[in-house]
Amino acid sequence: MVAIYLSLLLITGFSAAIHGQQGNSSISLGSSLSPNTNPYWLSGSGQFAFGFYEKDDGFAIGIWFQKIRQNTVVWTANRDNPPLPRNVTLLLTNDGRLVLEQEQGRKTALTDSLQSASSASSASMLDTGNFVLYDSSSTIIWRTFDSPTDTILPGQPLLMGNDLISSISETNHSRGKFRLVMQGDGNLVQYPSGTPPKGDNAYWNSKTFDAGDNVSLNLDRNGQLFLLNSTGFNIMNLTGQRNPSHNFSLYRLTLDFDGILRLYSRSLNQNDDDWSIEWSPTSNHCDPTGLCGINAYCTLQEQKAVCTCPPGFDFLDQGQHNLGCKRNSSADGCTSKNGETVDTLQELESVEWEDNPYSNLSLNKIECREDCLKDCKCVAALFKDQTCRKQNFPLRFGRERQDNSCITIIKISFGSSNTTQVSRGRKKQQEMGVLIGSSVILAFALVILAITGILIYRYRVWEYKKIKNQWNDGLIEEVTLRSYTYGELEKATNGFTDEVGEGAFGTVFKGVIDNGKTVVAVKRLETVVAESEREFRNEMKAIGRTHHKNLVKLFGYCHDGTNRLLVYEYMSNGSLADFLFKSRRKPSWEEKTGIALNLARGILYLHDECENQIIHCDIKPENILMDEQKCTKIADFGLAKLLMPNQTRTYTGIRGTRGYVAPEWHRNLPITLKADVYSFGIVLLEIVCGRRNVDVELPEEEVVLANWVFDCFEAGELDRLVKDEQVEMNKLERMVRVGLWCIQYEPSFRPTMKRVVLMLEGTVEIPAPPSPTPFSSAM
Template sequence: MVAIFLSLLLITGFSAAIHGQQGNSSISLGSSLSPNTNPYWLSGSGQFAFGFYEKDDGFAIGIWFQKIRQNTVVWTANRDNPPLPRNVTLLLTNDGRLVLEQEQGRKTALTDSLQSASSASSASMLDTGNFVLYDSSSTIIWRTFDSPTDTILPGQPLLMGNDLISSISETNHSRGKFRLVMQGDGNLVQYPSGTPPKGDNAYWNSKTFDAGDNVSLNLDRNGQLFLLNSTGFNIMNLTGQRNPSHNFSLYRLTLDFDGILRLYSRSLNQNDDDWSIEWSPTSNHCDPTGLCGINAYCTLQEQKAVCTCPPGFDFLDQGQHNLGCKRNSSADGCTSKNGETVDTLQELESVEWEDNPYSNLSLNKIECREDCLKDCKCVAALFKDQTCRKQNFPLRFGRERQDNSGFTIIKVSFGSSNTTQVSRGRKKQQEMGVLIGGFALFVFALIMLAFSAFLILKYRLWSYKMVPYEVNEGLVEDVSIRAFTYRELEVATNGFVEQLGKGSFGTVFKGALSNGQRKIAVKKLEKVVAEGDVEFKNEMRSVGRTNHRNLVRLLGYCHDGFNRLLVYEYMSNGTLSDYLFKSEIKPNWEERIKISLNIARGILYLHEECETHIIHCDLNPNNILMDEHGCAKLADFGLAKLLMPDHSKTLTGIRGTRGYVAPEWHKNLPITVKVDVYSFGVVFLVIICSRKNIDINAPEEEAILVNWVYDCFKANEVSKLVPEEVDQQSLERMIRIGLWCIEEDPATRPSIKKVVQMLEGTVEIPEPPCAQSSF
């Protein structure tokens, strides 16, 4: 094997590597890099750099072409980890380790495995683009060429069992959706990431599956891309025969974020930063399987890939269509009205999907449609060659085909926005009636709008007169919330007699408006700051503008003398704590994940999407309420500022509930949105494990949930954490998310947007730091 490996190196440009080393200066023990001062080490010619580059709002460690203005990154260390802070240092320690040193002196290894038990004596950034560590005898004991990310360079073989994994985007080098695998059977294959390496999942291969073992993919200095077997024999030239280059071109083979493998070239004498495409196995941008995410399909428009949602679906993120689509109706299965079905069927022609049917029937298309419509379990059916294959959601790997790929029959709920797309014939019959009726409704709407404006203005003036202490302060600008007098709320709550609960901000009472027709929850605020009159009104303007399906809706407020009360919609299923632990019927695994996603989306809205960004500061199961449909909604958002006016400074007064507050509260550190991520992590583990955060009746090692989760994860015994049997892979994914959220270092915790993407399954979940080696 040693002889074979050496022959491979010789054939694939080992002489070039030796030549590259001649101009490289050695990096001695004790050397260090920092984003602030000395951010990178250069190769001898200055062509490549190893060190810190900017990633999102922080930094990553990688290798890039330094002489190209756009700094093309070819390798990234720990690519799925969150961005590193500015105060991090990369050290080649005196005892021969390459480590990251973060705050409080915590060190983690950058090189998680060495090819030798020896410690490093020096390092070098070679002109080949390979960063290496040497032992005392100048033997390479670790090198980046052995751990490629999405790119290989000339002289860097892709050996059997190794793979390239695409990046998420051109600027985000975390693991993406696609991978290129050099298989043990000699076949070079492209798959979607996260799928088993089987033929049905492949979207391109070299067809060399009979080439034997120890086949490697190689790129030479002339841009020749070829496969070698274990004897060094060239079994295939992927790029065809090429003439040796005389313009000293640079080459790189990259599995791009769109899933397409491309060989790029660029002349050393070239003035611009553009790379030219020398070779690619496909020109169809929709070939990569799963390019558009779940429930979406890829179409070609002007030779570009465009992601499209089927009828009844909207994009998960309007800014990133490749994340996939979600149903725009909350209805599941069959829905009915007065005993009649209100579902409809839509069809897509020549769109293929991953075929994973739960039922396979021999029917014609009309029978297939009727059967799916009657079957509550059927959400879609693939019809081709007189075969009806009924499917469950999500649909995966959708793409448009020019050949006859049959029909996709999709069930769409009547309430969804797309179900108005009825048949063309029916539309034509209704067209005239719609025009006449629409004109009449338009005229009627104008009259009602004018009358409503008059009533609203009159009502607002009446409210202005009824609320004392506001004569000189003006009205709250948002007409979406109402100003109540204390007397009105006293009557609505029957004298504040029925208490629903008590939290850190005050006591909640049950009430009713409109002669008892609309139930409400009234919170009497306590400990409002003395100078809080103007602050209270400003906060009402802010909170009044927040509107999200996962936030408890604020209906109004009372600012009457020293009384401060808030009026919320009533949530019939009470708190999340009651829903999890006191209900007769406990939510199952899927329902618990759905509840967690509800909460995360509510936090995401507060942190990034509402007009004034809000830090909740007190997330716990008693501040999360459940509506009649089992949908989770956040309560008490925006109230922290009334009691704690400045989040940006270091604070001494701790906010939050014991067991759910982030460590920075105790350390007098600045309070950021990451305190909510930590609290969510604890709440999330409570939901997933279906038990309280602190259980004094549990055995000592299980009493504190967070510690128990850590122990079970490290011991690979996560199945102990849940009360029922669940899919092991799904459980491990959820536990990883929770562990990332409760990281002690705020900078290490993911953003809540990243958490939502993890829960939705649109991004990979790396190994949490608690499972990584540390020093």
Template sequence: MTPIFLFFLLSSIFTVNAQQGQSIVKPGSILTPTTNSSWLSPSGLYAFGFYKQGNGYAVGVFLAGIPQNTVVWTANRDNPPVSTKVTLNFTSDGRLVLQSAQGAETSVANFSSASSASMLDTGNFVVYNSDKQSIWESFQNPTDTLLPTQQLLPNDSVVLKSSVSESNQSTGRFRAVMQQDGYVALYPVGTNLTLEYGYWSTSSGVPSGNLNLDDQGFLYVTNSVFNLTVSPSRNSTKGTVLYRLRMEDDGFLRLYSYNLQEQNGSWSIIWSPLNETGVNICFPRGLCGVNAFCDPGGNDINCTCLPGFVFIDESKRTSGCERNSTTENCNEKGMNTTMEEVSGIIWENLTYNRSVLLTKQDCNDACWQDCSCEAALFKDEICGKQKLPLRFVNIKIPTDPKATSAFIKVRTSTPSSDGNVTKKKGSEILIIGVSLVVFAFIVLAISGIAIYRSRIFANKKILNTRNIALSDEDVGPRSFTYIELEKITNGFKEELGRGSFGIVYKGTIENGQKIVAVKRLERLLVDREREFQTEMKVIGRTYHKNLIRLLGYCHDGPNRLLVYEYMCNGSLADVLFEPEKKPSWDERMGIACNIARGIFYLHEECIEKIIHCDIKPQNILMDENRCAKISDFGLAKLLKPDQSKISTGIRGTRGYVAPEWHRLKCPVTVKVDVYSFGIVLLEIISCRRCVDSNLPEEEAILEEWSYRCFECGELGKLVNDEEVDMRQLERMVKVALWCILYDPSLRPSMKKILLMLEGTADIPIPPNRSTVSQYDQGFEENE
């Protein structure tokens, strides 16, 4: 039996099935993943329905008439695979939905009131109304594939987007666009259609043209006047060879052919931009993910991490890189920071600060001294600083005169303090000296033990004569001894958490009737006794329902501990970033207002104005009613000053630190808390962290993504299309964007913020970020 006879035999069988109702689909038809799983085209070559993906199933169009089950279109491609208990239902009211066993529905395509549907032999799934007119087609909503007779119109919203991989049809990183000027061009997903991001296009334009693929494998752009060949035409017998154009996960188009007359045939590449002279596989920006670049050379993708970074997934190097060390605070103890230059590197221009500097060394130093700066670009005496992640990284040829110098901040553990050993001289004197030192230490140790034992005996007598309790008549925080706090916490046994100031332990007082949180402070000034006690009195006199109450403190010898009321629901971070604990929209808005009220009290209503300096979700605790209370206020001035050049005098946590901390001679005011509150407000709105490298690259930095969504009128993306009051959402986002302006004088006060959050004050449109960036640059120059 010849292959061509076999093909026509299969076609006749599939045609019989089509005549039995398989090709014309009527409302009331149902598919399941395991039985009656698809609707076939008349010849049986194409099918619409369930196909296997990962551990579940997806819905789409695929080639069923060849051994290779090739997917050419996918519905809801970014949704997770479904289970075998799901049904695909063409409802009686003309909708196409996925229906779970519990009855929940997910729309497969955007249409309603359909009267019929058909899977055509072209690979197009078409839906018709009662007048037999097409109301929806898969050809008009492509994913990653263009089939013969299908057109890609000059429409920026209808493009070919790559899949994650051959087996995962979720949206990948790259797209092919048919532009209005007639160019077929390739760009990373989430970027502007500009030369900065484009990495390949056709050689000449056909204005307002369409991209066409005919049934003989001829790819061309045409309009009523012009005609541009994109790929070489094929000389094949019509109907015996299949063609498809696919946008691949490496960022390039490939035109494939499949010969139906060959037994056990396979898809062959007949054209790709990579075949053209001068096109390199490393051209696509962001090919290797965040914080990584593609090292040019050869036909393989060779991803390399930036200095100080390691691969997120060593088995999949295109997934990007992350820091090889984690640091939460700007002045993290035990870390050494250096700068490393990489020649000829560029990435997406999301600099938060630009300044005129004469030399590369000046730019290097400016980034080194700035806690928020993770990398800097220097070109033509302009130094641009940027935070993480570094997206769409690319490498130019270092000898290119347009190449840019890049400086990457590298963090390593502080090397051992052992220095170079001096040459051995006078060994006898050294032995005698060491012996004397050891003898002195022994004497001191014996004396210390004797003193310690006497103090323990005295404290035990005190503890035996009284219960540890707090009097309702106390007007300020009570002073505890270290021995008392050891007893309260059962020897510091149960750890509740760790923060920027130290470790928190669970304890009980009043004979176990009252639970407290005991924080052992670290990195504090132990030699400034009077200042510590003064601050404790100030903190103890601050009382507000949205501030954690300080019940007591310990200043026993070198020990510094604080005793707070216990919060049973942990921190805002515990509630906000765990999906199962996610508060409702109304709860989140209440939390935001409560935090604002607490900061407003610290800034304007307490006896002495307090700048918190470290507003973040981890420092906002939740009581039994999920009422937000701010902790760790008033402690910033007690921190040890870091003598290193990288972060002298800087307080706060990376991601929440206001830019003015890093400006010379710029006074730090209450507006640093306003900036941090703005970042936290965006986190509350979207229930995600301010920087998350696990998200798509264009969404990784929350403040940048929020402004992009605001400008494009797509605020629903910030709440993942959650059902919320859109007017309230817009108001909250506008408040947050005002708070995070780089110029502190432009940020509103907490009083104004509270009025805007409560809806009693109008909120102007936040300034354009590019305008603010220019203003910020002028502000620094005027200093």
């Protein structure tokens, strides 16, 4: 044991010496932190920070990389506790304790592990990412490296008996579903949280179970990950042999919220926020056991993990599929008393579950099905190798297999009302009466059907000649869009008389479909690039696959001769432009923040989460619509590829609207997702200030909104932007910072939409933005 600690001290000391050349912070007794004034202590180089970071509607205490705009949290204190209020204080008391002081002066120790026989004389946030307490002889009496959460850093060993526990999500650092354990037998193993540490529950291990005791996991400053035994001998290089690093990279090993262990790196000279994955024990995102919760199983779709419910089940929460599934019927063939219960069986191939049978029988598949159907206790059976293994609910740890050797037989029960209340004699009488009556009705119906069929056929032949071959490439089977004829939409819009809007893509009319039950918006497109029917309908497929609460829903389309029309859900409250600039009732600050966040989430879906990545190219208030509940929805997404290059009313060859188009459109640079980020930034500033981005009727210094906002930000006069509105200044500043980062002249300086959402949610700290003009550079 002494030998391993000496080895670890040498590793840690060497790393500390390298970083220590820049110095480490020293925190004296009586020092304190507060979310309002002095929220954190920095390490000597400013690379790491210890203190308060925003969590939900409050704050948490942790350690993060401070020099990266995306403040990556590497340690959290009391991670399962609720968020702390704004009036809390973290205090290194004069008697050497690190405590939280809350209302009425109540003090509590930060964590139980901070209780020490020795009192602290000082503290320090080291450049290794380790926060430590010293006694009077400068000996470390407590350090965060000894109690890791989901991450270890270079020089931080994971000792025998310790573990890493994943977070719930990227932004919620409470304990999640998975853990990495450095076992006493020398094996490094990954388990689902809450399961016994036995081999059947493990989904990855280092296979070093014969290495002896006191083995530790170590990460050095060159990004090499290895296991040391009790004598300090390197028994395994997990990442393989690596050359010493000369680019001053940062490294971290994190057990991510999806259960996969990843070694990340990032160059100190890097401008963006992205971390690169250096190593991971698996590339299969469904490998972590229990990723999808009870009664659900994991499938891979485009290398991404997707949670799926078996037949007869629905998700517990439609917004969080990884929570698992529940039966969509409460009927039980063994306990139902009101009416008869009908049981059916369905099969799933190539799906495996935790195998915990209450009965194990040698049967063929047909016999297994029959036996489960008759057995009241059997809710599912796993059939493999001529063995029937009957299961109880809940089913756990489901995931798709590469082979089809295992079949899951699921019993589905549903009630059939009043069947048992009819006697057999009564049934026979009813059946005879029904048979006679049915024969008469059937004969009459056949005559009517023949006449109707002839009339319908003649009408359909005439109707479909105008749109022949419309169904040939299987659009209807793939996308739930309806194809309309021009005549149908002309009738639905009363001859295109009720015009409700006009934009770069065409004119919008109000109409009704489904026999007057559904109000729709019909957009008649002008000349489009996709001249061929197949190309146009392929674009409709891409749009039809997008489904998000912050996108306007597409019901159908028309490709009839030269006519191109789209049928959307009707948004009764008009556009964001109407709400911001024309409405008598101006939106409240809460409505503004909600609109901004919903808009950002909708663009994030288009950029990162829908099947085909979509660049909108024309984000502006007129293309952001409001439904009955004032929920923000983006319109005209996916249409940029249909717009002729010279169709815009603003600039030849530029798609977009003056004032919202990114600078790269004018610089002949490739157009990327960051063009939408720029447009979003302009709209965000308009939402904050409640005015257009250019207003020539205002004083000269206020004409261009972006310049005026930055001037107010630099001068510390943000209250001028909102005049008499009741606004929390910290939330106003957050919105302004996000907007100014989004409209940076260089696309690489702008954040991704994922980053924008995190910043708007208050999850990450936002550094002060530089001037958005082309004559400045980002820090």
